[in-house]
Amino acid sequence: MSKEKYDPYKGFRDLTGLWEKQMNSLLMAWADNSEFVKLSNRSMATHSRYMELLKKNQETMANLMNMPTKSDVQNVAKLTIQAEEKIDALEEQIWNLQDSFTEINKGNMEFFGELVSLSKEMKTELEKNAKELRETKKVKADLQKLRKELSDTNVLIAELQELRQGLAETSSLKSELQELKQELAQYQEPKTEAKEEKKELELAGVGLGK
């Protein structure tokens, strides 16, 4: 025997689906003509006329009985909606103000930021300048030291010049001495010659005397 379970609704469902589709097509085909459209329009117009009359009578009756009608409630509701619209418009204006404030705040913050960075830069510059000043002082001290050393050097130079002068004098003395020496040498030369002459003479005399 088959294990397949019997579904008593499947066929019914399929048939209903087909029937529904066909019936809808049939109704549409019946309604798809100008006469039906005109008839619908006429029915609608009659209904509208009847409703207008009913509404008019209701308004008259309600007015006589001093009772508010749907139109009165409509008017009140419209006032509430108008108030809501005004609040919305105000909200949008508040947004614009908020936006402008935010913009201004943003500008201020940017300005403050710039100020802060400028102050920081100035501080850095100040520190740099102070450092440079310290260095300049140091350089000045060094310069003074150098100047002092320079003046010492000048003294030294003067001394050196003196020495040089002394040396020059010594040189002139030396040259004088040289000259004297030369002169002395020149003086000693005839003496030697005389000595030699005497010696020669002595030598010759000895020979003669004997």
Place this chain on the structure above:
Amino acid sequence: MAIESPVRIPALDYEKEMKRWSQVFKILSEDGPKIEHSPRQLVWRKNKTTLWYYAAEEKKYSTPLFFVYSLLNKPYILDISPETSVIAGLTKRGYDVYLLDWGTPGYEDSDISFDTYILDYLEKGVKRALRHSGEEEISVVGYCLGGTIASIFASITDLPIKNLIVATVPIDFSTGIGPEKWLEGMKNGQFEIDRLVDVYGTIPADYIYYGMKSLAPIYVSPYVGLMSRAHDSKYVERWRRMDKWLNDATPFTGAALKQMFNELYKENKLVKGELVIGGKKADLSKIDCPFFAVSSANDSLIAESQSLPIMDLVSSEDKTYKLVEAGHVSLALSGMFAPLVDEWLASRSTKVEDKTN
């Protein structure tokens, strides 16, 4: 010795039958299902209109989504159950979602026209959504008549719309699902609604319900379908939610209905570029943002031929059209709209990580 019957008698599943009939009894005796919404926050309220915010579970895209639903039905079809909710599907995928619920208009709203809906409600709602999200751009999604409204809005607004998505949208009113002679009658003045609208002010929800029903007056197959699958509790739950929604039509304001009937159905002004909203011409060629249109192949209310012309009317360079195997309601009811939107929108939305970098 057992004798096998020559006639094959299928076995009846008694357990299943018991379950089926207990469910049918339950549906008949119990109140309608309660629709539980995804977690949401009220952002703005004006008259009957409410702007809801559904936060992304884990935000992936900074560009929020703004849903505009039809004026004929309630928008909770987009968030009908936790498993199949379109909105929950998108928040799970990382989008922040805003939904503009038009609410239920009363007699006092009879003079709300498309102009008022678009400029005083939709535009202000989008402004509030932008402000609430803190984003500079927003993607707008319009469903059914909400798509028509969203397209008109996108063509006249100065607000920054990043992407525009429309689903099952009626744009060309020269054609439609209804019988040919009805459409002809509307166009040549054989059928007028102005007097009826004036006397009622706001057309009651029942009239809207029966008006839509008139396109398929015999409506029994869903009930037979329910009976045949009543043993399946999940199906029953889904069916009940859909049934509740289908019977929950919205009243239509007189001024908007007159405008829709006379300017859209009768004169087809939107396609011709002659529709004027708030003093501005609603020219669809002014839509130049990335554009995505979805139509459902088995739509019983909006024909594909009504949606297709928008593809030629918009001037967007990045435009996509998709025809999906679904019905007018099932596209939202099944939740399949969420992955469709995500697939197209993901690459066209600003990602959170891109923004933070």
